[in-house]
Amino acid sequence: GESVGLHLPTLSVQEGDNSIINCAYSNSASDYFIWYKQESGKGPQFIIDIRSNMDKRQGQRVTVLLNKTVKHLSLQIAATQPGDSAVYFCAEWGAQKLVFGQGTRLTINP
Amino acid sequence: DARVTQTPRHKVTEMGQEVTMRCQPILGHNTVFWYRQTMMQGLELLAYFRNRAPLDDSGMPKDRFSAEMPDATLATLKIQPSEPRDSAVYFCASGLAGALSSYEQYFGPGTRLTVT
Numbered sequence: 001g002e003s004v005g006l007h008l009p010t011l012s013v014q015e016g017d018n019s020i021i022n023c024a025y026s027n028s029a030s031d032y033f034i035w036y037k038q039e040s041g042k043g044p045q046f047i048i049d050i051r052s053n054m055d056k057r058q059g060q061r062v063t064v065l066l067n068k069t070v071k072h073l074s075l076q077i078a079a080t081q082p083g084d085s086a087v088y089f090c091a092e093w094g095a096q097k098l099v100f101g102q103g104t105r106l107t108i109n110p
Numbered sequence: 111d112a113r114v115t116q117t118p119r120h121k122v123t124e125m126g127q128e129v130t131m132r133c134q135p136i137l138g139h140n141t142v143f144w145y146r147q148t149m150m151q152g153l154e155l156l157a158y159f160r161n162r163a164p165l166d167d168s169g170m171p172k173d174r175f176s177a178e179m180p181d182a183t184l185a186t187l188k189i190q191p192s193e194p195r196d197s198a199v200y201f202c203a204s205g206l207a208g209a210l211s212s213y214e215q216y217f218g219p220g221t222r223l224t225v226t
Contacts, residue, residue, distance in 0.1 A: 032213050043114075043201050043217030044153070089153065093213045097166060098143075100153040 010105045019077040021104045023090035028071060032093035035064060035075045038103070039086045047075070047088075082108050112136045114218035116202050122224045128190040131221045134183055135204030142185045143203040143215060144170075144177055153201075159185065160207055192225045199223070 013019045025033070031052040036044035050057045050064045050073075057064050063076040073090050087103040115134045123129055135142050143158040157167035157177040167177060174196075176188045189196055199222050203215040 034213065036217075041219075043203070043220050045217065046214055049214065097155050097158065098213065098215065099155075102152045 009102070010107070012107045012109060013080050014109050015080060015082060017080055019075075019080045019084070019106060021075045021077075021088050021090075021106065023073040023075075023101055025071050025073060025090070025092050025101075027092060027094045027099075028068070030092040030094040033064070033066060033073050034091045034093075034098070035062075035073075036089045036091060036100075037084075037086045038089065044089060077106075080106075080108055082110075084108060112216075114202055114204050114216050116200075116218040116221050118221060119219060120222045120224075122226065123192055124226055125193055126191040127225075128188065129192045129196075129223060129225075131187045131200055131202075131223070133185040133187070133202030133204075133218060135185060135202070136216055137183070139204035139206050139216070140182075141205040141207045141215075142179060143205070144185070144187050145201040145203065145217075146198045147201060147220070148198045156187070156200075189223075192223075194225045197223055197225050 034049045035047040037047050038044045048059045048062050048064050050066050055066050061078045065074045077084055085108050087105050089100050089103045091098045091100045114136055117132045141160045144156040146154050146156055154169055156170040158165055159179050162179040174189055179185045199220040201217050201220045203217045205215045
């Protein structure tokens, strides 16, 4: 069945450093991927998305990389700030619905 | 700015009671999703609608859960009877299928349900 998993449940980085959050997916037929950010007590918030015909997409301070060969997705956050502290979810669109991974908690050290 | 709203934000109830959660999707959105989030299971899709018609409710326990869209501005999720294992945060999300980013979903703040 479909599954989206994460390599690391927690990630701690120094403020100002770059963060890289990784995600593995299993459904090679998925054609769309999204990264969400969820702050404490709030709903998930869209960060960036990428379609399967791309391998890289950039936003403001964020970059998503897609490696279809190994079914791997990553989110890079440049110059991490305290406001980036949250749980980050990757999700894949397959079988007409989004399947979410378990999430990675990102904490920022001052 | 346009947001998905959910009521109530918190609900504590006793086992066996009926619980109704409400969601107002973003005006103009034509898809609505209900998710449940727990520490153990993460985010699980319960049901979703397109143009008010239910498309998939395979993630929902049919014997006690029901989801409806009485109109385009209201989606409801009902649990009857509620059980302690239903304790979770329930999120509603809406989207606009057919747009450039047709899979993007906008989440509400959630309803935190505690069943004792």
